Amino acid sequence: MKPRSDSATDPSERELRLDRLLGRHVLAGNNQHVGRLEEFRAEQDGRDWVIMEYVIGVAGLFERLGVGVKLLFGRRGGGYVARWDQLDISDPEHPRLTCGVQELRRV
DSSP: OEEOOSSOOSHHHHOOOGGGTTTOEEEOTTSOEEEEEEEEEEEEETTEEEEEEEEESHHHHHHHHOHHHHHHHTSOOOOEEEEGGGEEOSSTTSOEESSOGGGSEEO
């Protein structure tokens, strides 16, 4: 899976194993914990899949596990959706927002 990147020209720079990101704590610019990276939203681009959005928090976990889990627990999970350009994944161990939390879409 490829994170979207308009600047990377070498395909090896653009490819990343998603399992290295899944479940990682996402930090805001002030080092505050925003939530865990729980889900990826991608679109097909030719033979490749490109990450368009990242879902952070419990809402992403519900999305990944399916609607049945959400119905079972009977609650709405909170979380955020970050566009591909709102999350710096250059260090997959420590993903960090490139914007303020208030700029993310709430789910």
